[in-house]
Structure formats: C-alpha cells, structure tokens
Amino acid sequence: PSNPTGSAYEKEELEAIAQCALENNLLMISDxxxxxxxxxGFRHTSLASLSKEVQNNCVVIxxxxxxxxxxxxxxxxxxxDAEIVKQVAKLQGQSTSNPCSISQAASIEALTGPHDDVKEMVRQFEKRRDIVVKMLTAIPGVTCNKPKGSFYSFPDFSGLYGKKDGNGKTLNGSLEFTEYLLTTKKVAIVPGIAFGADNHARLSFAASLDKIEEGIKRIQEAVELLK
Structure with a gap:
C-alpha cells in the first residue's frame, strides 16, 4: 500500500514490474x-519474495x-544484498549514527511478538476507511476510490474547481481548495499538487472516528458555500 492513494500492487503487477527491471538491469527499491x-482480504506481497533473482536485485525498505x-x-x-547493506551502513554511520538501544529492543519485540494489536488496529482503520469513502462520495462534485491499504484516502475534488468562495475568489486547484477549507472551516488536508496530482487532496483517517466525521462534515459545509 502507498501514500497518498492507499493503492496497492497485486502480485501479478509486481511480477511484471520485476521482469521489466531485470530485463533492463535496474535495481528495484520497494517501500x-x-x-x-x-x-x-488483500494480501501484501513483498517484492523480494518473488524469486531469488529478484531478491538479489532489490532493496526492501x-x-x-x-x-x-x-x-x-x-x-x-x-x-x-550484503554489499549494498555494507555501503548503506557506511553512510548511515556517518550521518545519524544509530538509534538508541531502547528503540531497537522495542522494535524487535514489535516485529517478533504477537500481532493481535496490529490486527485490531487494521480492523479499526478499515471501518474508518469505509466511513470516509461513504461520506466523501456523498458530497456533490467529489469522487473517491476505496483504498486497499494504508490510512489515507485521496479524493478527487476537481469537480469543485472553478467555483467561487464567499469573497468571489475562484478556486482553481488543490492549493486554493485546501486553503479555502483551512480558512473557512479549520480543516487541514494535504493538497494533491504536492504529490503531482492537482485534482486530488490527501486525507488521513489515523484519527478518532468522531474527528473524522466532524472533519468531513465541515468539508461538506464548505462545499455548500461555494457558488
């Protein structure tokens, strides 16, 4: 899954990307x-798990x-690959040195311990995701794909561009639209132009359900004020 869209690659898509990279002698980096x-029910596939050849030609972050x-x-x-890790360690050691020992120990426990809390967190995110998509798509002029993962939605607000706010200012892109939401209803979302997608804006649902519902309600109120 990715930031900002919440989209995710199917295994078949990863295989096609990996094959293209191998044919062109490209090193793959998979975040x-x-x-x-x-x-x-979507299942994440690690790029390095596809084959030994892919594993030897990719860096998983x-x-x-x-x-x-x-x-x-x-x-x-x-x-x-061990040689890549060795060179990265040289750079890391001279830039930020190392994280504290407490963080390292806690991370090992998180990675190797039970995942019950993670599963419950994901269930809550999925519930919030459904509410976010339902509320956003109920706003005239707004469309929103259903994210497969992460805790972001990336709705398309371009159906509202060209409309004017209460001061007669025309909203022509994601920067102006998100600024309008911030000044009018105190709602902060990230303009899509920051990700090269000016028709969109990013919302995070890593917040309480009450705050999410209140935030989208305010977005709807702001949209209703446009002319």
Missing part, C-alpha cells in the same frame, strides 16, 4: 512500510512507524 495495513504505530521511536531498516 513496504504499510505491509500489514491492508483491507478487504521498511520500519515500525506505521504498522506498529511507533513513529516517535525512529526505527527503519532495509533488506538487501
């Missing part, structure tokens, strides 16, 4: 930080910030 946060809600512990890691 799998959201591997456990998947919905509707991961960490404990997302799936284990350990953002402040600042632990990330890679899995790659």
């Amino acid at each position: 799998e930080i959201y591997e456990w946060i998947v919905f509707d 991961n960490g404990v910030s997302k799936c284990y809600a350990m953002t402040g512990w600042r632990i990330g890691y890679i899995a790659a």
Whole structure:
C-alpha cells in the first residue's frame, strides 16, 4: 500500500514490474512500510519474495512507524544484498549514527511478538476507511476510490474547481481548495499538487472516528458555500 492513494500492487503487477527491471538491469527499491495495513482480504506481497533473482536485485525498505504505530521511536531498516547493506551502513554511520538501544529492543519485540494489536488496529482503520469513502462520495462534485491499504484516502475534488468562495475568489486547484477549507472551516488536508496530482487532496483517517466525521462534515459545509 502507498501514500497518498492507499493503492496497492497485486502480485501479478509486481511480477511484471520485476521482469521489466531485470530485463533492463535496474535495481528495484520497494517501500513496504504499510505491509500489514491492508483491507478487504488483500494480501501484501513483498517484492523480494518473488524469486531469488529478484531478491538479489532489490532493496526492501521498511520500519515500525506505521504498522506498529511507533513513529516517535525512529526505527527503519532495509533488506538487501550484503554489499549494498555494507555501503548503506557506511553512510548511515556517518550521518545519524544509530538509534538508541531502547528503540531497537522495542522494535524487535514489535516485529517478533504477537500481532493481535496490529490486527485490531487494521480492523479499526478499515471501518474508518469505509466511513470516509461513504461520506466523501456523498458530497456533490467529489469522487473517491476505496483504498486497499494504508490510512489515507485521496479524493478527487476537481469537480469543485472553478467555483467561487464567499469573497468571489475562484478556486482553481488543490492549493486554493485546501486553503479555502483551512480558512473557512479549520480543516487541514494535504493538497494533491504536492504529490503531482492537482485534482486530488490527501486525507488521513489515523484519527478518532468522531474527528473524522466532524472533519468531513465541515468539508461538506464548505462545499455548500461555494457558488
């Protein structure tokens, strides 16, 4: 699953990407930080699991910030060919040195211990995801695909572009639209232009259900004020 869309690659898609990379002698980098946060029975496939040849030609990036809600512990890691890891360690050792021993011990426990809490967290995210999509798509001019994973939705607000706010200002893109939501209803979402997709904006549902529902209610109220 990815940020900002919540989309995820099927195994067959990964196989096609890997084959293309191998044929062109490209090193693959796979960010799998959201591997456990998947919905509707979707199964994450690690790129390195496809074959030994793929494994030898890819770098898997991961960490404990997302799936284990350990953002402040600042632990990330890679899995790659030993020579690549050796060179990365040289760079890492001279830039940030190393994370504290407490963070390392806690991360090992998270990775190797029971995943009951993770599964419950994912169930709650899936529930919130469904509510977010339902509420957003009920707003005229807004469309939203259902994310397969992560805790983001990436609705399309372009159906509202060209409309004017109460001051007569025309909203022509995601920057102006998100600024309008912030100043009018105190709702902060990320403009899609930051991700190269100006028709969209990113919402996170890593918040309480009450706050999510209140936030989208305010978005709807702001949309109703447009002319």
